[in-house]
């Protein structure tokens with residue numbers, strides 16, 4: 113069955129003096145509408161590369177990506193992106209930062225309606241009292257709340273989150289995980305989140321995709337997260353499957369850490385066939401979802 117988001121044998125390579133350096137290879141994944149997928153893997157394996165290809169910020173070297181029946185060919189308002197650093201314009205206030213996206217995506221509605229839409233989303237992330245506060249006067253956590261409000265306010269079909277809480281202290285991180293979970297409970301967006309935090313992945317995701325270490329990184333294993341929604345942290349921690357799943361993720365990452373390949377090393381595949389056979393577990397994992 114086709115997914116709402118489909119990555120079909122996606123690959124990315126960069127030219128290098130020794131030939132194409134293959135970063136991501138033969139990455140195939142279907143994501144259902146409303147599903148939340150977490151992507152984990154070692155630093156430098158290619159997680160952000162995958163996410164930025166879906167965002168349309170970087171072109172696939174091979175393969176194709178379809179979002180809601182449309183093959184993507186560049187960035188678009190159907191995909192809302194939240195990065196580790198929210199990239200706000202520092203001299204604009206919270207409302208103006210959210211309006212930057214809203215004005216572009218909803219030019220046909222009135223200025224008042226656009227302001228209401230932006231203010232509504234800021235209120236949802238807990239910044240209803242800080243609409244006029246300038247970005248350079250905000251804490252990291254507040255800025256990231258604005259980043260999340262900005263992504264939701266354009267009503268994207270899909271959310272792409274690249275370690276959105278990676279720079280926050282653990283308390284703020286937990287607060288923002290709850291803000292995001294509450295928003296998703298109201299409006300179940302199809303989401304892909306890159307994270308280094310296995311506990312965050314287990315708390316947020318319906319499925320966790322584990323990437324092999326590069327070069328030519330691909331999907332190593334996919335696990336289903338069976339915890340009922342709405343989730344709360346304590347119930348998740350007390351679930352009998354929590355520690356076995358956590359162990360499985362950590363074991364995968366530890367095994368990948370012992371792989372001999374050097375990150376950034378040049379890998380060439382002479383044919384698609386030889387490449388596929390190298391990555392049989394990924395093919396099987398995708399087939400399981402088909």
Ligand SMILES: Nc1ncnc2c1ncn2[C@@H]1O[C@H](COP(=O)(O)OP(=O)(O)OP(=O)(O)O)[C@@H](O)[C@H]1O
Nearest residue numbers: 126135154155156157158159160161162326375376
């Ligand atoms: N423009 C580029 N040219 C050449 N190599 C690049 C380029 N951009 C990224 N890379 C390489 O691609 C690999 C994957 O990078 P990417 O940022 O996707 O990793 P990541 O899994 O997101 O890492 P992290 O967990 O540290 O964020 C890295 O080895 C990086 O050096």
Ligand SMILES: [Mg+2]
Nearest residue numbers: 159160161274
């Ligand atoms: Mg990254």
